[in-house]
Amino acid sequence: MKTRKVEIMDTTLRDGEQTSGVSFSSSEKLTLAKLLLEELKVDRIEVASARVSEGEFNAVKSITDWAASEGMLRKVEVLTFVDGGVSLEWMVRAGAKVQNLLTKGSMNHLTHQLKKTPEEHFSDIHEVVHKARDLGIETNVYLEDWSNGMRNSQEYVFQFLDFLTSLPIKRVLLPDTLGILTHFEAKSFIEQIIKRYPETHFDFHGHNDYDLSVANVMEALKAGCHGLHLTVNGMGERAGNAPLASVVAVVNDFLPEISIGVKESSLYKVSKLVSAFTGFGIPDNKPIVGDNVFTQTAGIHADGDNKKNLYFNDLLPERFGRKRKYALGKTSGKANIQKNLQELGLTLNDDELKKVTQRIIELGDKKERVTKDDLPYIISDVLDSDQYQQRVLVKSYVLTHSKGLKPSTTLSIEIDGKAYEENAQGDGQFDAFINALKKVYKKEGLELPKLVDYAVRIPPGSTSDALCETIITWQTKEKDFTTRGLDSDQTVSAIKATEKMLNLV
Template identity: 70%
Template sequence: MPVDKRYIEIMDTTLRDGEQTSGVSFSPSEKLTIAQLLLTEVKVDRIEIASARVSDGELAAVKAITKWAKANGFLNKVEVLTFVDGDVSVQWMQKAGAKVMNLLTKGSLNHLTHQLKKKPEQHFAEVAAVIALARKKGLECNVYLEDWSNGMRHSRDYVFQYLDFLTQQPVKRIMLPDTLGVLIPSEVHAYITEIVQRYPKAHFDFHAHNDYDLGTANVLEGVKAGAHGLHLTINGMGERAGNAPLASAIAVLNDFMPGIKTSVAEGSLYSVSKLVETFSGFRIPANKPVVGENVFTQTAGIHADGDKKNKLYFSDLMPERFGRQRKYALGKTSGKANIENNLQQLGIQLSDPDLKKVTQRIIELGDKKEMVTQADLPYIISDILDSNTIEDKVRIENYVLTHSKNLKPSVTLRISVKGEQFEEHSQGDGQYDAFMNALKKVYKKQKQELPVLTDYAVRIPPGGKSDALCETIITWRFNNREFKTRGLDSDQTVSAIKATQKMLNLI
């Protein structure tokens, strides 16, 4: 018979702890939008949305969220950080329409002694008074033990004295934060195991920070040790190095903890991540697990080849789980398989000789540190196939383009026409104009006229990168007919020169 899975509550604190990211402040409407998506799309169990007494804007945001939450049956899932301040936070909660308060208290003797300058018994009495008042006003209470991790390291007797007291109070959850992100996984496991075994009837949440980049690892150990809930944030937002990231933690739990389950919908994590990135201005690193731009992108050609043959470089961390798609980067390390995978997605097939030419062109662009995207591929292919149809009798061998302030642009040009070498220098109103003036000198010596340029258009591939490729399309009039040539390069003037060389060969 199947064994019942252990359920882990997920509390997202992006709107409270995550907003403590330096430089981040959500507007009331942004907070409401994020809150709605977290509860209805991502389907977390609870959200912590604000700290009491912070500002009028914070109060307005909480009112908007609680009004929506009440109308949609989510009010008991909306939580606010409050303080041991007599009736002040309780009154603020009532004014805001919130029903669940997360009371911030001291989880280490160091904080209690030096910040509050109080004895344990005095602190406990004040905490009990706030809890009693909150309960009387119809509020639900959870309690944070601020600096709990250092409390376990340096004042264990105090922590257990406080937990002995708290477990006798009418609180729903006791929340254990690694406030400074100082714990290593083995400590998390040992501390939470001891606490859960000592207080089997209490509910304990674990709140990890990421100062040593151990947030996700510590979350995993916390769950293994018996924690009942986790506090996480979108994109790992939070003070200093941030909090344990929601997307990474959920992926790890789903893949490495088969005996547990959560309510979170993996398929919504990426879209919410991008929305929070937009609202916060806090950019997601390209290599951030699960939600980073590059994490499902294969760059090395050998990896793409392995994926094509037998999915050799796939793992359980599949992009489709998160509403994403595997990509194959185009650059100097691209092999034929990388390019074939991109062409397949575009529905394009090439002969082996043309595929080799496309591969070589992409490698050349990569050597210039240019970024090539899938959207650039049709332009590269078109340019190469177009070049294949033109006999190469005229070659622009070399050129030097100069552009200086308050001086006319100039060009020194060396060109080969049917094997004969010519070199000319000229100035013009722009670099391309100077190039054309030098070219006219060469053809004048051969008593040959050049076509008249009637139109000159520059564009970048739609969806492509402006610093990777641009296409120049030039319309020429020659012998009473018009024709067009195109050039493609990362430099606008060079792409025009390439289009001109095609024209010279056509005439």
């Protein structure tokens, strides 16, 4: 099948910057411009609006200087206005060579915002376009509110397009400015236009107010549009623009007749950088670039992946420079744990695996998030517990800490089947626990080992809050030895380490 090349224009630096609370610095804009064109291989970038600020001017100047040196100046575009040439003068000073001229694509906007007739608007546009040509500036034209124009004032839209196609312009840009189109309308409207103007290049610019932007892009492509406007992470005003990563995956997987040049394996890298620059977080479940989208949580899915990749689809994480993960939690099961163990180079027998699985389920029931980096500590804790016969059992305890009062602990403990209960105060909750324990052992004429070191840490590399490990070194007359406790609560992990010590001695 013969493929049709479609241009991808990224407007993260212009329309994406209209995300509430987002502003790129000049150096950030230059860094992203280079990445978008050189690394991601988009065809064009829209980098700014003319006349906005001195900072915007400096950013555009730095981008055009770099692009000119790399032979990419015609890939850099600037939004301009029908203002008698003021925007064009700004562009000349900034070194830009392509304007995206903002015009009115609906009678509603023309009548109520500009308060002009079509003829008056067309005359103003004619002047700007010809002035741009005289200055060596290429013109593309935005029809703002075009989608509503097609719904409510088609006669005006076609009158406007009849006029535009007589001018020296390169592209007509069709924005769904308010994100109101359905995919049926997107296809129907663009088909009508391309059939009527077969020699003109048309771009589709989708917004996502109804979460239909990707569907609308698909239908716009089927209708024959020649270019798409997208943003990294779907950034943009209100609900944002059509997201670059999702559209690239959809085109590559479902529209074999369409050819685009975007490098899939760089999508995630650029997505994370844009997020870092803007502080605009990526939802964990956002397709392609979200943290969770290549993570299997259910154990049955991991088991299926072991059996001929039953839960894989065509969105393989390696395409996007990512890896598949297997979550650890109450629904993960043995298969997920085995997948993580393989990555760590660890093996367990069936009995050990069952015990580790049960411990992870217990943590999941507490709504704790367990990561692969926590796994060796859980294994160590569970297997360590098998090294001794449990003659001492800490059955229950109450830890209290109140302002102005010393911490206290009430402890219930069983030693060789005999139950004890004691209460004590201390300098902290764990100190109070140890003091209560000393009372019990004193009754039995027993002496506790001396606590000589106490350390708390989270598993190195872990980004979860599921676990903290308490390591306590004890001293008897014969030797020093160490026990470890693992829990989401620091004091509880210390008590678990102490319980191990009691059984060892």
